Amino acid sequence: MKTDSIRRAVRFLGLVLPLTWAPRAALAQGTATGQSYGVGVTTALVNQKVAQAVLPAGEMLAQNQASDATVPGLVTAQSIFAIVNGGGTDGSDAVSSVTLGAVDVLNGLITADGVVAMATSTVGDANAEGSSLANLVVNGVQVDNPAPNTRMSLPGVGFVVLNEQIPTTGGMTVNMIHVVLQSTVLGIPRTTGNIIVGSATSSVN
Amino acid sequence: MSRLKALAGLTATALVALVGWSCETTRTALAPSTGEPRFHFLLFQCQPLKMTGGGRIDFPPGTADQNPPASHEYETFGAHVMASGQFDENGVCVADKGELEWVDHRPEMEINGHPLNLHATSVTFAELAVDTDCSDGAVHWGGKLRVQNTGQENLDFEVWDCDNGEPGNGHDGFAISVPEIGYAVMCPDPNLPPAEPSCTLTGGNRQFHPTH
Numbered sequence: 163m164k165t166d167s168i169r170r171a172v173r174f175l176g177l178v179l180p181l182t183w184a185p186r187a188a189l190a191q192g193t194a195t196g197q198s199y200g201v202g203v204t205t206a207l208v209n210q211k212v213a214q215a216v217l218p219a220g221e222m223l224a225q226n227q228a229s230d231a232t233v234p235g236l237v238t239a240q241s242i243f244a245i246v247n248g249g250g251t252d253g254s255d256a257v258s259s260v261t262l263g264a265v266d267v268l269n270g271l272i273t274a275d276g277v278v279a280m281a282t283s284t285v286g287d288a289n290a291e292g293s294s295l296a297n298l299v300v301n302g303v304q305v306d307n308p309a310p311n312t313r314m315s316l317p318g319v320g321f322v323v324l325n326e327q328i329p330t331t332g333g334m335t336v337n338m339i340h341v342v343l344q345s346t347v348l349g350i351p352r353t354t355g356n357i358i359v360g361s362a363t364s365s366v367n
Numbered sequence: 368m369s370r371l372k373a374l375a376g377l378t379a380t381a382l383v384a385l386v387g388w389s390c391e392t393t394r395t396a397l398a399p400s401t402g403e404p405r406f407h408f409l410l411f412q413c414q415p416l417k418m419t420g421g422g423r424i425d426f427p428p429g430t431a432d433q434n435p436p437a438s439h440e441y442e443t444f445g446a447h448v449m450a451s452g453q454f455d456e457n458g459v460c461v462a463d464k465g466e467l468e469w470v471d472h473r474p475e476m477e478i479n480g481h482p483l484n485l486h487a488t489s490v491t492f493a494e495l496a497v498d499t500d501c502s503d504g505a506v507h508w509g510g511k512l513r514v515q516n517t518g519q520e521n522l523d524f525e526v527w528d529c530d531n532g533e534p535g536n537g538h539d540g541f542a543i544s545v546p547e548i549g550y551a552v553m554c555p556d557p558n559l560p561p562a563e564p565s566c567t568l569t570g571g572n573r574q575f576h577p578t579h
Contacts, residue, residue, distance in 0.1 A: 200532055205402065222419055222466065222468045223445050223446075223447060223468065225445065225468045227484070229481060232434070240481075241480070241481050241482055243443065243468075243470045243484070245443065245445035245468050245470075246418050247421040247445040247446070247447060248419065248423075248447065249417075249419045249574060249576065250417070250419065250447070250449075252576060253575035254574060254576070255419055255420055255572055257421035257445070257535075257571045257572055258421075259421060259423070259445070259570075259571065261420075261443055261472060261482075262440070263472075263482075265576075275439070276472065277441050278420075278423065278441075278443065280423060280443075280570045280571060282534070282535060282536070282570070282571055282572045284533055284534070284535075284572060284574065287533060287534060289534055289536065291534065291536035291537075291567055291569070291571075292422065292423040292433075292443075292499050292536060292568075292570010292571055293570065294433060296438065296439060313398065313549045315393055315533050335497075337546045
């Protein structure tokens with residue numbers, strides 16, 4: 163009787179234990195999302211994104227590009243490449259990037275020779291490594307390697323956030339140049355629009 | 368009854384040995400080669416795998432340091448490959464699917480005023496490299512690509528792809544060669560960990576998945 167019980171227990175463990183085993187990759191399964199774009203403008207009159215790449219659900223690569231981008235009076239840029247990667251059905255990783263050349267925002271108020279935005283997400287980690295601004299000049303001032311979320315005033319215009327890094331659930335968004343357009347009414351600044359140059363978002367959930 | 372048991376035991380032993388033998392198979396794939404002396408990426412196994420991700424490599428490649436901000440000496444890319452671990456009739460470990468988008472931002476590589484842009488039109492082989500120090504996995508893969516700037520196509524390419532833990536920046540590696548146009552971004556220094564000729568990423572991540 164006792165022997166039978168032991169046999170049954172061994173049989174049970176032999177059947178059930180293998181079912182509880184899962185390889186590392188399977189344990190890391192999640193949903194990878196990502197998008198990137200070269201230029202994004204939202205004002206009362208304009209709502210536009212140039213060279214936007216969005217990772218479709220379950221897919222592993224999306225890309226878009228534009229040789230030139232012009233939003234009259236607001237921003238121009240050249241050679242834009244947006245690439246987004248994800249882990250597919252076992253989405254344990256996502257990398258979004260966008261690169262631009264010859265950027266000019268608000269008729270020379272902000273210029274850069276090159277912009278790279280890169281957002282990398284893996285299970286439990288997200289970073290903006292690989293992001294950079296080449297020869298960035300803001301209102302006549304050269305700005306080298308701005309720290310994350312560097313804010314500079316733009317008198318009469320609003321302000322700009324450089325190397326903007328925004329944590330999200332399971333990932334992050336990186337906006338390399340984010341101009342917030344403001345007007346002042348009765349002494350109170352009011353946001354009237356946004357210009358974003360070089361935006362990359364990725365997440366793993 | 369005891370004969371039956373002995374037969375079952377022998378059969379089970381033979382099956383285990385057969386499976387073990389099939390897993391141990393190591394072959395050199397019939398893939399394009401640079402012809403240079405190699406220290407890693409010489410031994411391969413044909414097995415199910417997937418490698419995903421993207422990244423950035425700064426020029427001159429080989430370290431995790433980014434170039435000065437004024438420089439455009441870097442490449443960015445997105446790439447993935449999937450394989451089921453099957454040989455074709457020529458002994459090539461075939462890829463199920465894959466994609467590569469590669470942009471070289473170096474001014475000297477510009478064509479018609481725009482960065483060199485390579486786009487894979489097919490990914491034909493993918494094999495697990497078993498002689499690297501890439502902690503999570505390394506894959507040698509490739510196929511055919513098109514130079515987007517010029518329309519040149521059906522060009523062979525190969526890639527040396529390394530997942531060496533997290534984060535990818537400063538750890539993982541990637542290298543590419545397109546012999547027919549004399550284009551390569553490779554780091555053939557055997558002292559560079561974890562696996563030459565792959566170049567250390569300065570951003571992004573490579574993610575190896577042992578199955579797909």
